[in-house]
Amino acid sequence: xxxxxxxxxxxxxxxxxAELSNNVLFDDIWTREQLSPRDRSLITVATLVALGxxxxxxxxxNFARQNGLSNEELTEVFTHLAFYAGWPAAVSALSCMDEExx
Numbered sequence: 386x387x388x389x390x391x392x393x394x395x396x397x398x399x400x401x402x403a404e405l406s407n408n409v410l411f412d413d414i415w416t417r418e419q420l421s422p423r424d425r426s427l428i429t430v431a432t433l434v435a436l437g438x439x440x441x442x443x444x445x446x447n448f449a450r451q452n453g454l455s456n457e458e459l460t461e462v463f464t465h466l467a468f469y470a471g472w473p474a475a476v477s478a479l480s481c482m483d484e485e486x487x
Contacts, residue, residue, distance in 0.1 A: 422452040435470035
């Protein structure tokens with residue numbers, strides 16, 4: 386699996402995409418009051434797993450922990466998703482979890 390782009394690399398490769406990510410996604414969407422950051426992380430992690438976007442998952446797993454989700458809750462998400470998004474998606478997500486915890 387190739388490395389996830391960090392903020393600096395994204396800014397260097399695509400300044401406009403980095404600007405939109407910061408200003409629209411993180412400074413607007415992620416701060417709206419209708420959902421908590423914890424809920425947004427739960428939704429985002431589940432969506433990334435369901436769509437097979439494993440390259441983005443390690444960063445969002447760390448962000449989810451910062452937003453109050455425990456490793457136990459995150460692995461439970463993967464178990465639940467095995468039945469809705471597919472077994473391979475859930476197992477792939479668990480491998481990202483293993484990378485983050487070791």
